Amino acid sequence: MKKLKYIIFLLVVLGAASCKQDELKDIGPARQVISAMKGSWSLNSVIQVDEYAKDKQFPFTTVELTDLYPYREAKLTLNTTEDHKPSTFSISFGNSPKFLKLTQGNWTVDNNDAPQTMTLTSGTTTDQITIGKYGLLDQGQLLLTVKKYQVGSKGERTLVLSNNYYFKKAN
Amino acid sequence: MKRIYKLSLIASFCLIGITAQAQKAQIKYTVTPGVFTPEDEVVLEIDLAGSSLAGKEPYIWAFGPGDAITNTSWTSSPDIAKFTKVADDKWKYIFVGTTFYNKGASDIIGKPFSFLVKTKDGGIQSEDYTPTKFSPILFVPTLFRNFPLRTSQYDALSLYLDQRYTASPNNQRFSPTSINIRILDAAGQLVGQEKKGLPIVKQKDGSFGYTFLPEILFGIPEGKIVNKAVYSFTGTVKDVNGATVPYTTEEAEVVFLDLK
Secondary structure, three states: OHHHHHHHHHHHHHHHHHOOOOOOOOOOOOOOHHHHHOEEEEEEEEEEEEHHHHHOOOOOOEEEOOOOOOHHHOEEEEEEOOOOOEEEEEEEOOOOOOOOOOOEEEEEEOOOOOOOEEEEEEOOEEEEEEEOOOHHHHOOEEEEEEEEEEEOOOOOEEEEEEEEEEEEEOO | OHHHHHHHHHHHHHHHHHHHHHHEEOOEEEEEOOOOOOOOEEEEEEEOOOOOOOOOOOEEEEEOOOOOOOOOOOOOOOHHHEOEEEEOOEEEEEEEHHHHOOOOHHHHOOOEEEEEEEOOOOOOEEOOEEEEEOOOOOOOOOOEEEEOOOEOOOOOEEEEEOOOOOOOHHHHHOEEEEEEEEEEOOOOOEEEEEEEEEEOEEOOOOOEEEEEOHHHHOOOOOOOOOOEEEEEEEEEEEOOOOOEEEEEOOOEEEEEOOOO
16 A cells, blocks of 8 residues: 555656646737838728617628729828837828828827827827728738717717728838 | 778788797707617707797797607696706707607607797797607618718718618609709708719619718818708609609608717
């Protein structure tokens, strides 16, 4: 019986000694979203989303607007500082509908490492835009969404409509 | 003598008519939200300044899906019909459609919200106003449909006709070809020119549609606020003799909201 105890103890010690710490795979450098956004972009498609219908699970939630007007003439340029912070922007609409108030000025984001909202500013005028999925940036695409809210009697805001602007990197 | 008597009688009736018309006050109002379901809380704000109701305590008289619970006696409106003072001649009234009309949502959806403002004794009243219809809570397929359901004058608007959802034989069987659209400001005045005969496109689901940006189609001047779009579809239908004749549906409308 005593022998058996020693054997079990020995097996446990050997088992523990044979454990080796697994090396975790390197997840790579953090995604540089601002750097990826830098550059010239051409508007490729425009999709209108009925957020009110989507929320209520109604049918008919999107309409493609790209070919309705010459949206593809819109070009966006985003510049950054040397240390990869947002700086200036310009947008030329051509014959596309002017879906933003501004054509040039400065752009900022809510968080430089993981931006969700982008603000275009010139003087006292601003445009607030939501930045879409970062994964699209890897494919040379940039999704910018202009959201529209219905304001209730107590000032509460309900998202009812989104206009999604898909840009592709211009070379 | 008889003739003079008749003429004076007619004149008196005309005078009574004109006086009654003159007593109908024109007031300013806003409804928040601009589009609502029977279950949404709605705030109706009125401004009586400059009208014959200025300085008076206003009461609501509402109709559309039937009489509201406030419509008890024209000459003695109840306290529940009284507006709440905001400041000077500005007043507000808050309601939820289902309790206001004491009806189920399904009895109210699609019906207009109509109201007038009056003094308690009904001695002075405003004109009738119908800002909008009650929106559905659940999706109900109908002859007319707009996309998106909540929109502003600055966003693309799609208008659809689905002939499967109508009880009218002519609406079911006519061959649609185009749409007529006009846009109106809050005073009901035409903004830009009415667009007639705009070509519609057959959709995958069999409906017909037309998509446009109001500010481009109508050249809305900068800063001009547009209240609604009114539209009807046109085409041809066979008459009783088998002849092809023009046909236009009834009108439908979309209210533009001040989206932020």
